Structures are given as C-alpha cells and as structure tokens.
Amino acid sequence: KAGVTQTPRYLIKTRGQQVTLSCSPISGHRSVSWYQQTPGQGLQFLFEYFSETQRNKGNFPGRFSGRQFSNSRSEMNVSTLELGDSALYLCASSLRQGANEQYFGPGTRLTVT
Amino acid sequence: GQQLNQSPQSMFIQEGEDVSMNCTSSSIFNTWLWYKQDPGEGPVLLIALYKAGELTSNGRLTAQFGITRKDSFLNISASIPSDVGIYFCAGPFYGGSQGNLIFGKGTKLSVKP
Numbered sequence: 001k002a003g004v005t006q007t008p009r010y011l012i013k014t015r016g017q018q019v020t021l022s023c024s025p026i027s028g029h030r031s032v033s034w035y036q037q038t039p040g041q042g043l044q045f046l047f048e049y050f051s052e053t054q055r056n057k058g059n060f061p062g063r064f065s066g067r068q069f070s071n072s073r074s075e076m077n078v079s080t081l082e083l084g085d086s087a088l089y090l091c092a093s094s095l096r097q098g099a100n101e102q103y104f105g106p107g108t109r110l111t112v113t
Numbered sequence: 114g115q116q117l118n119q120s121p122q123s124m125f126i127q128e129g130e131d132v133s134m135n136c137t138s139s140s141i142f143n144t145w146l147w148y149k150q151d152p153g154e155g156p157v158l159l160i161a162l163y164k165a166g167e168l169t170s171n172g173r174l175t176a177q178f179g180i181t182r183k184d185s186f187l188n189i190s191a192s193i194p195s196d197v198g199i200y201f202c203a204g205p206f207y208g209g210s211q212g213n214l215i216f217g218k219g220t221k222l223s224v225k226p
Contacts, residue, residue: 004155033213043156043201043216056213090155092214100144100205102214104155 002027004093004105012111018079021108025072025093031055032074033102034066037088046089049074050097078110086112116140117202119217125225126196132189134220136202145185146203146214147176156201160187197222 005024013019025032033056034046045058049068066076072093078085088109092102119136126132136145144163148156160171162178162185169176177186189196199219206215 035214042218043203045206045213045215048213058213092155098205098213100146100214101158101161103158104148106153106155109153 004091004103006089006091006105006108008108009106010109010111012113013081014113015081015083017081018077019081019110020075020077021089021091021110023074023076023091023093023105025074025091026103029093029095029103030072031094031097031099032068032072033092033094034074034076035090035092036060037090037107038086043090046076048097055097081112083112086110117204117215117217119200119202119220121220122218123221123223125223126192127225128193130192132192132196132222133186134200135184135186136217137184138204139183141182142185142204143182144205145176145178147174147185147187148201148203148216150199150201150219152198159200192222194224197224 007022031050033048035043037043047066048056052068063079068074088107090104090107092104094102117136117138146161147159150156160169160176165182166180167178173190175188199221201219202217203214
C-alpha cells in the first residue's frame, strides 16, 4: 500500500506571497491532519479534516487554511507569507477522525525569503 | 495545558549498546505513541500503546505505558547505526474538541565519535 504523499517536497517563496501544499493520504484513510515543524517550536498541530470538513484546529492564525476533497486528498494554504512561516509542513493520515495512529508523509520544506 | 517532556534531549550511542529514553507529562494520557524521524523525512510510527502498564515490542524496540498514565519509556537494544535519528513521543490532546496529537521535543540519537 502506498504511503502518504506530499507535493511539492521543496518550495521557496517570498514574503507576502501565498502558497498551496498538497497531500494524498494512504488509500482508505479518511482523515488528514496537518502539522508544522520548526526547530524552535517542534511539531505543532494545524488542523484536521475528515469528510471534507475541518474537525479540529490548532492555535494558528487565519492565514493558515485547508480543505479536503471527496477522495480524501487535502490541501493547505498559507496566505501573506511571513519569514516565520518557514518550516517543514507535514501531513498525516489516519483511518478515521481523531484516530491516534497517524501516518506521516515526507513533508514539504517551505522557505520564505 | 498538556505538555510532553522528553529526556534526554540527545545522546550518543556506540554500536551494540542499549538505549533508554522517556517521556513524561503532568496530565494523564490514554494513548502513547513513539515515532522516529530521519533527516529530511516525516516521522515514522514505531509503537502505539493503549493500556497502562502495557509493554510492547517491535523488533529491538520495546516501549512501556507507565502505570500512572503520565509517562512512557522506549528502549532500544543492541543499537545499530541506522538507529540514529530523532525519537518523538506523542499523545492525543483533548482540548475543546476531538483529540489530536501533541509531541515531545524529541530525543536525538547520534553515533559516538
């Protein structure tokens, strides 16, 4: 079974721009969660999507948003990029909403200059 | 709020040595997860624990769910070079809505020079 895939793997953007990251979960998994990983803050939960609805949200500003499609694929969007948004963005999939066993993709490394 | 404290922050290993690390919290957890992350990759789920006192093995890795439900331990026996990486403990965060994962800051395993 293929694992979680994320595209692109690397991205360089300029302050003020916006960016969209994509995630395809493991086949059969219906829940997708997004995390931000930085050296200072570690791994922090952004949001969770299940059945095309955001079910859970972490403590991030409204510039961070996401969506989920009917095939469970998910995208996250960051608008008006700031230097502090530079991070590894990780997507994780699980069988159902709020499931504890989450399986991560390789991440998208975003650099904001 | 819920926080996970991992120790040690880093350690050096020599091939063949046994390694121990732990994770503690001031709050009770109903699930403990252990992940390993290699450079440039997403975390990989190693072991999931669901019951206080539970001891679970995955090859040379053994993890225990502490009896107080506020801690967990991970042991690696007869370490090999590919054990190098960052090990994270994680547990479900129950804050306002359905739980999602919070992570410790990690224990970084490096090869002894």
